[in-house]
Amino acid sequence: MSFTIDAQTVTSGRPPLLTSARWRIFAIVMVGVAVMSTARIISDNGDLTSSGTFGVALRTAAPIALAGLSGLIAERSGTINIGLEGMMVMGTIFAGWWGWEYGPWMALLGGIIGGMLGGLLMSVATTTFGVNHIVAGVAINLIAPGVARFMASELFVGVQGGSVTSSPGNSGKMGSFTVPFLSGGDLFGWETPDILGWFEDTGWFMVADAAGFMKGMTTAVTWDVLLTIGLFFGMAYFLWHTPLGLRLRFSGERPSAAASLGVSVHKMRYIGMAISGGLAGMGGAVLVLFANRYQENQVAGRGFLGLATMIFGNWMPAGTAAGAGLFGYAQGITLRTNPADVGERPVPCGGNRTRGDRDLHGVPPLDRRRRHSDRVLAGRLLGLLRGRVAEQPARLRHAVRGHADRRLGRGPTAQTARRGRHTVVQGDAVGARP
Amino acid sequence: MFERIWRASIAPLFAAFVAIVISSIALLISGNNPVNAFVEMWKTIDSTAAVVDIINTAVPLYISGVAVAIGFKMNLFNIGSNGQYILAALVAGWAGAEVSLPPLLHVPFVIVVAMTVGGSWALIAGILNVTRNVNVVVSTIMLNYIGIGLSAFLLQQYFRDSESGGLVAQTKVMPESARIPALDPIFEFFGFNFGERVDLLGFLPIAILLGVAYHVLLNRSLFGYELKLSGMNADAAQSAGVNPKRMVLVTLFMSGAVAGMIGLPFLLADPNFYKYGDAFPVTLGFTGLGLALLGRNSPIGVAAAAIVWATIEVATRRLGSLGIPPEIGRILQGSFLLAAVIAYEVVRRRNDAAAAEAAAVATRDDRSPPPTTVNAPIGVTS
Numbered sequence: 001m002s003f004t005i006d007a008q009t010v011t012s013g014r015p016p017l018l019t020s021a022r023w024r025i026f027a028i029v030m031v032g033v034a035v036m037s038t039a040r041i042i043s044d045n046g047d048l049t050s051s052g053t054f055g056v057a058l059r060t061a062a063p064i065a066l067a068g069l070s071g072l073i074a075e076r077s078g079t080i081n082i083g084l085e086g087m088m089v090m091g092t093i094f095a096g097w098w099g100w101e102y103g104p105w106m107a108l109l110g111g112i113i114g115g116m117l118g119g120l121l122m123s124v125a126t127t128t129f130g131v132n133h134i135v136a137g138v139a140i141n142l143i144a145p146g147v148a149r150f151m152a153s154e155l156f157v158g159v160q161g162g163s164v165t166s167s168p169g170n171s172g173k174m175g176s177f178t179v180p181f182l183s184g185g186d187l188f189g190w191e192t193p194d195i196l197g198w199f200e201d202t203g204w205f206m207v208a209d210a211a212g213f214m215k216g217m218t219t220a221v222t223w224d225v226l227l228t229i230g231l232f233f234g235m236a237y238f239l240w241h242t243p244l245g246l247r248l249r250f251s252g253e254r255p256s257a258a259a260s261l262g263v264s265v266h267k268m269r270y271i272g273m274a275i276s277g278g279l280a281g282m283g284g285a286v287l288v289l290f291a292n293r294y295q296e297n298q299v300a301g302r303g304f305l306g307l308a309t310m311i312f313g314n315w316m317p318a319g320t321a322a323g324a325g326l327f328g329y330a331q332g333i334t335l336r337t338n339p340a341d342v343g344e345r346p347v348p349c350g351g352n353r354t355r356g357d358r359d360l361h362g363v364p365p366l367d368r369r370r371r372h373s374d375r376v377l378a379g380r381l382l383g384l385l386r387g388r389v390a391e392q393p394a395r396l397r398h399a400v401r402g403h404a405d406r407r408l409g410r411g412p413t414a415q416t417a418r419r420g421r422h423t424v425v426q427g428d429a430v431g432a433r434p
Numbered sequence: 435m436f437e438r439i440w441r442a443s444i445a446p447l448f449a450a451f452v453a454i455v456i457s458s459i460a461l462l463i464s465g466n467n468p469v470n471a472f473v474e475m476w477k478t479i480d481s482t483a484a485v486v487d488i489i490n491t492a493v494p495l496y497i498s499g500v501a502v503a504i505g506f507k508m509n510l511f512n513i514g515s516n517g518q519y520i521l522a523a524l525v526a527g528w529a530g531a532e533v534s535l536p537p538l539l540h541v542p543f544v545i546v547v548a549m550t551v552g553g554s555w556a557l558i559a560g561i562l563n564v565t566r567n568v569n570v571v572v573s574t575i576m577l578n579y580i581g582i583g584l585s586a587f588l589l590q591q592y593f594r595d596s597e598s599g600g601l602v603a604q605t606k607v608m609p610e611s612a613r614i615p616a617l618d619p620i621f622e623f624f625g626f627n628f629g630e631r632v633d634l635l636g637f638l639p640i641a642i643l644l645g646v647a648y649h650v651l652l653n654r655s656l657f658g659y660e661l662k663l664s665g666m667n668a669d670a671a672q673s674a675g676v677n678p679k680r681m682v683l684v685t686l687f688m689s690g691a692v693a694g695m696i697g698l699p700f701l702l703a704d705p706n707f708y709k710y711g712d713a714f715p716v717t718l719g720f721t722g723l724g725l726a727l728l729g730r731n732s733p734i735g736v737a738a739a740a741i742v743w744a745t746i747e748v749a750t751r752r753l754g755s756l757g758i759p760p761e762i763g764r765i766l767q768g769s770f771l772l773a774a775v776i777a778y779e780v781v782r783r784r785n786d787a788a789a790a791e792a793a794a795v796a797t798r799d800d801r802s803p804p805p806t807t808v809n810a811p812i813g814v815t816s
Contacts, residue, residue: 082513082571121772129776130783134511134571138723139772146764153759154464164761304575311572 037209047336049209051183051200054216056335059290061328062228063088063299066283067306068313068320069235070115070276075315076239077272078252078265079126082137084280085303086144087118091284093148096167096294097155099285104174108224108285115281116274118144123273127266141303149296156294167294174289177226179218224286231279236317248272280306445781446728446738449774456769457762464759471758475749483632484748490634492744493641494699494715496737498722500648501693503731505570507652508665508685512556514574515693516719517581522552523697524585524605527710528593530701531606540612541702545640545695552694553687555581560686564679570686582716589710604711614640614703637699644692645733652733661685693719724771730778743767 040048047053067084074081081087094114099107118140125136149164156162161169178185184194196218199211239245250258251268259265280303287298305327312326313319458468478484498515505512526548535543559577562568595606614636618628628634652658664671664681672678696718700707707714725743729735750763 125772125776129779131775131779135727135775136772138513139727139768139775142720142724143768143772146761146768150460150464150759150761150765153761157759301579304579308572308576 033206033209033213037206040209041205046203047333049212050336051197051212051215051219053332053336054213054329055219055221055332057325057329057332058217058221058225059328060331060335061324062225063283063286063290064302064305064309064327065232065321065324066228066279066286067303068309068324069232069306069317070279070283071307071310072313072315072317072320073235073239073248073272073279074119074276075310076252077248077269077276078255079123079269079273079276080133080137081119081122081273081276081280082134082307083118083122083140083144084137084276084306085299085301086137086140086142087115087122087277087280088284088287088299088303088306089144089148090114090118090277091281092288092294092298093151093284094281095285095288096170097151099170099288099294100156100162100167101171103172104170104224104289107170107288108174108227108282111281111283111285111288112278113281115277115279115284117277118281119273119275119277120270122277123270127269127273145297152294152296165296167288169293170289173292174222174224176220176222178220183215183219185219222289224282224289228282228286231282232317232321235279239317244271441781442735445777446774449770449777452773452777453766453770456773457766460765461758461762466758471753471762474753474756474758478752479745479749482628486628486632486634488741488744488748489638490699490704491747492737492740493635493637494696494718495721495725495743496641496740497644497692497699498696498718499725499729499736499740500644500722500733501689501696501719502722503726503729503736504648504661504692505685505689506665506726506731508661508681509668510665510682510685510689511571512559512574512686512689512693513571513723514556514559514577514581514719515689515696515722516717517574517578517585518552518555518690518693519696519719520714520716521555521581521585522548522694523701523714524589524593524710525551526694526698527605527608527701530608530612531595531709534609535611537611540609541614544608544612544702545698548694548698548701549691550694553691556686556690556693557683560683563682563686570682578719593710595709602712605709608701608708612702613708616703633705635699635703637703640695641699644695645737648692649733657684693722696722724767728771728774742770 036049040046067088070084070087071081074084091111091114095107095111098110122136122140125131125139126133152167153164156167157164159168180187180192182196184192184197186192194215196211196215200208200215202208237245239249247258247263248268248271250261250263251265252272255265258268283302283306284299287302288294291298306324309323309327310320312323313321454472461468461471479488498519501515501519502512526544529547530540530544533540533543555577556574559568559570559573562573563570589603589605593605594603597606616633616636617638618632618634621628621634650658652661660671660676660681663674664676664678668678671681697710697714700714701710702708721743725736725739728739728742729737746763746766750760750766753760753762
C-alpha cells in the first residue's frame with residue numbers, strides 16, 4: 001500500500017502550468033464571479049453581489065473564522081476542541097459585561113479572557129487528567145451556558161435595559177475604517193473619490209460584482225474585524241515561523257517524540273488551549289460588538305460551524321478563512337434579504353428557547369463542502385473518531401521537513417487513514433520520498 | 435457486593451461534593467447564603483408531588499441518555515440526537531394525528547414512526563462514515579442543524595395544523611387513542627395517592643422497558659458483545675471477525691432510533707402537549723450527552739444520572755421567588771458533570787495502575803505471564 005502512495009507522489013512531480021494549484025484557484029475564482037454575476041443579472045437582484053452584502057458577510061464571517069482559527073490552533077497542538085462553542089459563550093458573557101462597564105475595546109479583551117478561562121478549564125481536564133477530548137468538550141459546552149446565565153442573572157438583572165438574557169448594551173461603539181481612494185474613505189478630513197463604488201454602480205458584467213466584493217471588504221470595516229484578519233496572518237506566522245509555533249505543532253503531531261526531545265508537551269498543550277480559548281472568546285466578543293450587547297444563545301452554533309470551516313479548510317488558516325467566508329456570505333445574504341433577522345439562528349445548545357419561523361433563515365448551504373469532505377475529512381477524522389489526533393506520522397514528516405504543508409490533510413494521510421493507518425504509515429516512512 | 439457499589443459510587447460522590455463546593459462559592463460571590471439556598475432546594479423537593487415531578491422530568495432525559503450511551507459504548511459519538519429527536523417528534527406527531535387506529539395499535543405506531551425517522555436520520559451520518567469516511571462527530575453535529583432547519587420547514591409548509599389559526603405553528607393534537615393515560619390509578623389501587631393535579635405520566639413503563647432492553651442487548655446478546663468489543667479495541671474486534679462498517683451502521687441506527695423516542699413522552703403522555711409545536715423542549719439531546727457521560731453508559735447509571743439531573747432542575751425551580759438566582763442549578767449540573775468526568779478518569783487510572791502493579795508483583799513471584807489489562811476507553815467500567 002505504501003508503494004501506491006509513493007508512486008502517486010513521485011509521479012505527480014511538477015504539474016503542467018494550467019493545472020497547477022494557483023491557476024486552478026484563479027480559474028475557480030473567475031468562474032465563481034461569472035456565475036454570481038450571471039445570477040445577479042438573471043434574478044435582477046443587485047444584493048447578490050452588492051458591497052453591502054459582502055460587508056455584512058465579512059462581519060458575520062469574522063466570529064466563525066475566529067472559531068475556526070481557534071479549533072485549528074487547538075488541533076495543531078493536539079487537542080480536539082469540541083468545547084469551543086462553550087468557550088465562545090464564555091466570551092460573549094464576558095464581552096457583554098466588560099463592554100457595558102468599560103467600552104468596546106475592553107469587551108474584546110474581556111471576551112478573550114473569558115474564552116481563555118474556558119480553554120484552560122478544558123485543558124485541565126484533557127491534558128492534566130487525560131479525559132477524552134470529546135467528552136471534556138461536551139462537558140464544557142453544557143457548562144458554559146449555565147455559567148453565562150448565572151453571570152447574567154447576577155450582573156444584568158435589575159439594571160436599566162438588562163435582563164437574564166441580555167446585557168444593557170455596550171458603552172460606545174467600535175470604530176471602523178474605510179480605505180481611501182478605493183472606497184471613498186477620509187484622508188485627513190478630505191473625502192477621497194470612491195472608485196470601487198463607481199465601478200459597482202456601472203452594473204457591468206463581472207466588473208461590478210468584483211468591485212462590489214472589493215468595496216465590501218474595504219468599506220467601514222470595524223477594528224475588531226480588521227484585527228481578526230490580522231490574527232489569521234499572525235497565527236500563520238506564529239505556527240509556521242516561530243520556535244514556539246514549531247514546538248506547539250510538534251506536541252500535536254508526535255507528543256512522545258516531542259517529549260523525548262525536551263519539549264514539555266503538557267505546557268505546549270496548555271498554551272495551545274489558552275490561545276484557542278482566547279480566539280474562541282474573541283469570536284464571542286465580535287458577536288457582542290456586532291449586536292452591541294450580550295444576548296443569550298448569541299453564539300447559536302457558530303463554534304460548531306467554526307469547527308466545520310476548519311475541517312473544510314484542511315487545517316490551514318487560509319482554507320479556514322475561505323470556509324468562514326462561505327458561511328458568512330450565506331448569513332450575509334440572509335441578513336440583507338431579511339433585515340428583521342438579526343443573525344440569530346436559534347440552535348439549541350444549552351438554554352431553553354422556543355423555536356419559531358426564524359429557524360429557516362441562515363442555515364448555510366452545505367453542498368459546496370461535500371466535494372471536499374472525503375478528501376479532507378478522511379485523513380483526520382478516523383483519528384478523531386478514536387481520539388488519536390496526535391498519531392499521524394505523515395503530518396509529522398511534513399512538519400519536520402517544513403515544506404508541502406498544504407498537503408497535510410491530503411495525499412498520504414488520507415490514503416493511509418483509509419487503509420488501516422499506522423502499520424502502513426510506518427512502511428511509508430521507511431521508503432521515504434526523495 | 436457492597437465494595438462494588440462503593441467503588442462505583444465514590445467518583446460520583448466526590449464529584450457531587452466538588453459541585454456543591456463550586457456552587458456554594460458562586461452563591462457566596464453573588465451575595466447569597468449557600469446553606470440557605472440548599473435548605474430551600476431540599477424543601478422544594480420534599481413532597482410527593484415534587485417526586486412525581488422529578489420522575490416525569492427524568493423520563494425523557496433518561497431516554498436521551500440511553501440514546502447517546504449506545505453509541506458511546508462503541509466510541510461512536512452521536513452528538514446529533516438533538517436533531518434526530520426533533521425531526522422524529524415532528525413526523526411522529528404529524529403521522530400520529532393523521533391516522534386513526536385502535537389504542538393498542540396507535541401508540542406502537544407512533545413509537546415505530548418516531549424510531550424509524552430518528553434512526554434514519556442518524557443513519558445518514560453512518561452511511562457517510564462507512565462510504566466516505568466522514569467523521570461521525572462532525573457529521574452528526576452538522577446534521578443537527580439540517581434536521582432542525584428541515585423540521586421547521588416541514589412544520590411550516592406541510593405538517594402544520596391549519597385549523598389552529600395562523601400564528602402558532604404546531605401539528606394537530608393527538609387523538610384520544612394515541613394517548614397513554616397517567617399511572618395514577620394503578621398507584622391508587624395500591625393505596626398511594628399522589629394528590630390532586632399530580633400525574634405520574636404514562637411513559638415511565640416504556641422508559642423502564644427501554645432500559646431493560648438496553649441492558650439485555652448490551653450484556654446478554656452477541657451484538658452487545660461485539661459493540662463493547664469494538665469500543666474497547668476496534669482493531670482487535672475487526673480481526674476477531676466483527677464487521678466494523680456494519681457495526682457503525684447498526685449502532686448509529688439504534689442510537690438514532692432511541693433518540694427518536696426522546697420527544698414521545700411529550701407527544702403521547704403529557705397533557706400539556708399531545709402535539710409538536712413551539713413550546714416543545716428542544717435541548718434534551720444535548721443534555722443526554724451529559725447524562726450518558728455521568729452514568730458511564732450503563733442503564734442503571736444513566737437512570738441515576740437522569741434522576742439527579744431532574745432533581746436539580748425541580749429543586750431550583752422555586753429559588754427565583756426567594757431572591758436566589760435559579761441559574762445556580764445550571765452551575766450545579768455543569769460542575770457536577772465536569773468533576774465526575776475527571777473523577778472517573780482518575781479512578782480508572784488508579785485502577786489501571788493497581789492492576790499493573792499486581793501484574794508486576796505476580797511476574798516477580800512466580801514468573802507466570804502477567805494478566806493483560808485492557809486499557810478501557812471512556813465509559814467502559816473496568
